[in-house]
Amino acid sequence: MPPQRFAMPSEVPGLAARRIAADILDGVLHKRRTLDDQLDGAGAHPGLKTLPDRDRALMRRLVATILRRLGTLGHVLSRLLDRGIPTDAPRAQSALLIGAAQILWMDVPDHAAVDLSVRLVQSDRRAAKYAGLVNAVLRRCAREGQPLIDEVKSQTLDIPEWLLARWIAHYGEITARAMAVALSHEPSLDITVKSDPAQWATRLHGETLPTGTVRTLLQGSVKMLPGFAEGQWWVQDAAAALPARLFGDVAGKTIADLCAAPGGKTAQLILAGADVTAVDRSPGRMARLRENLARLALEAETVVADAAEWQGGNNSGGFDGILVDAPCASTGTIRRHPDVAWLRQEADIGALMAVQKRLLQRATALLRPGGTLVYCTCSLEPEEGEQAISTLLANESGMRRAPIDAGEVAGLSEILTPDGDLRTLPCHLPHDDPRLGGLDGFYAARLIKS
Numbered sequence: 001m002p003p004q005r006f007a008m009p010s011e012v013p014g015l016a017a018r019r020i021a022a023d024i025l026d027g028v029l030h031k032r033r034t035l036d037d038q039l040d041g042a043g044a045h046p047g048l049k050t051l052p053d054r055d056r057a058l059m060r061r062l063v064a065t066i067l068r069r070l071g072t073l074g075h076v077l078s079r080l081l082d083r084g085i086p087t088d089a090p091r092a093q094s095a096l097l098i099g100a101a102q103i104l105w106m107d108v109p110d111h112a113a114v115d116l117s118v119r120l121v122q123s124d125r126r127a128a129k130y131a132g133l134v135n136a137v138l139r140r141c142a143r144e145g146q147p148l149i150d151e152v153k154s155q156t157l158d159i160p161e162w163l164l165a166r167w168i169a170h171y172g173e174i175t176a177r178a179m180a181v182a183l184s185h186e187p188s189l190d191i192t193v194k195s196d197p198a199q200w201a202t203r204l205h206g207e208t209l210p211t212g213t214v215r216t217l218l219q220g221s222v223k224m225l226p227g228f229a230e231g232q233w234w235v236q237d238a239a240a241a242l243p244a245r246l247f248g249d250v251a252g253k254t255i256a257d258l259c260a261a262p263g264g265k266t267a268q269l270i271l272a273g274a275d276v277t278a279v280d281r282s283p284g285r286m287a288r289l290r291e292n293l294a295r296l297a298l299e300a301e302t303v304v305a306d307a308a309e310w311q312g313g314n315n316s317g318g319f320d321g322i323l324v325d326a327p328c329a330s331t332g333t334i335r336r337h338p339d340v341a342w343l344r345q346e347a348d349i350g351a352l353m354a355v356q357k358r359l360l361q362r363a364t365a366l367l368r369p370g371g372t373l374v375y376c377t378c379s380l381e382p383e384e385g386e387q388a389i390s391t392l393l394a395n396e397s398g399m400r401r402a403p404i405d406a407g408e409v410a411g412l413s414e415i416l417t418p419d420g421d422l423r424t425l426p427c428h429l430p431h432d433d434p435r436l437g438g439l440d441g442f443y444a445a446r447l448i449k450s
């Protein structure tokens with residue numbers, strides 16, 4: 001945990017936000033800590049509490065921008081630094097990244113970006129000797145940065161090589177590169193509303209997507225937006241809002257959501273009239289689910305358990321529906337969680353596949369005959385999607401695929417596979433303004449138990 005040195009009353013405005021950004025960036029790049037872990041819950045950076053909402057939002061955007069463009073930033077800085085990025089003072093490295101990201105992609109005056117980064121290194125014992133270097137490099141970045149970005153525009157430096165190679169192998173070169181480009185843009189804020197999307201699109205200065213999601217470019221704390229405190233909507237990527245709809249009419253049906261927290265899909269199912277049992281292994285995440293449902297004035301039974309072992313509680317005859325939104329490599333969420341690209345390792349996929357297989361087996365057992373299983377992951381990796389389902393179908397003769405029709409997904413046939421599964425990609429739903437286009441990468445399949 002960083003020392004308590006953030007709320008200094010006489011500090012230059014904006015410096016605390018940059019210092020916390022630097023700590024969090026160090027956490028991701030050098031301690032392999034996720035952004036979620038450092039931004040929320042028990043492990044959150046203690047300085048966050050001292051930041052006004054506006055600075056907190058700016059800090060989050062700054063860190064996300066750096067992680068989203070890390071490969072390109074590395075290229076730009078290496079071209080501007082004769083002897084490479086200093087390795088003996090991590091704060092000098094983060095100050096350079098923070099300064100350059102603001103200059104190149106954010107609406108911060110260049111002189112302020114340079115000044116704050118210089119102050120950042122000056123206040124660090126090991127990095128202070130690099131104040132002159134940081135000043136000179138960032139001034140050059142303001143003058144020469146854009147052409148240096150253009151130099152590598154056709155390359156895909158912001159996606160780790162191993163991951164890009166997988167995407168090329170599965171989706172082909174053109175699609176994989178389009179995915180990488182889509183991931184380099186700051187994403188919109190996607191919202192699922194309880195009712196009347198058109199009205200909420202107007203109130204939130206956004207637009208309604210064909211699937212009913214409200215998409216807006218508003219920034220800052222979502223808690224301050226109209227309708228949040230009143231529980232009229234929740235944040236949910238447009239692609240993440242699709243799997244729960246694949247059950248069709250769920251009014252009065254029993255549905256077990258086996259990996260439920262923080263509850264976006266649980267909320268959709270309750271709102272559609274289902275009697276939902278929400279299961280999640282993590283007590284902390286389940287507490288968030290309960291908090292979210294309370295704000296939305298929605299009710300579900302909640303169970304903290306390993307769903308791969310769970311016996312179904314009081315439901316002895318089997319559930320009408322089971323949703324498995326399995327833990328996965330999460331490579332489909334890199335737009336919104338850019339740390340995933342740098343923290344995830346290819347070796348993780350095998351271990352996650354084993355968990356997915358156990359969850360699918362249990363889900364099959366918990367379903368009543370004729371019941372519907374929807375399996376989904378926010379992963380772009382076929383092992384966690386298409387292959388997981390073909391393995392299940394090969395081993396469980398009592399399960400068959402119920403192909404999804406384009407009419408169920410607002411006519412978007414491009415997001416369906418030839419087998420009738422859902423497969424959204426970051427480059428789907430293109431828009432003239434790239435920030436308003438794109439979807440998280442999701443896979444979903446619908447199966448029926450005979």
Ligand SMILES: C[S@@+](CC[C@H](N)C(=O)[O-])C[C@H]1O[C@@H](n2cnc3c(N)ncnc32)[C@H](O)[C@@H]1O
Pocket residue numbers: 258259260261262263264265266279280281282285305306307308325326327328355378
């Ligand atoms: C992708 S997230 C679920 C997101 C959620 N469905 C939503 O829409 O908000 C995966 C969840 O699975 C939970 N999880 C992982 N392994 C589990 C297991 N064996 N049993 C139950 N939950 C598990 C994690 O704690 C995490 O909350």
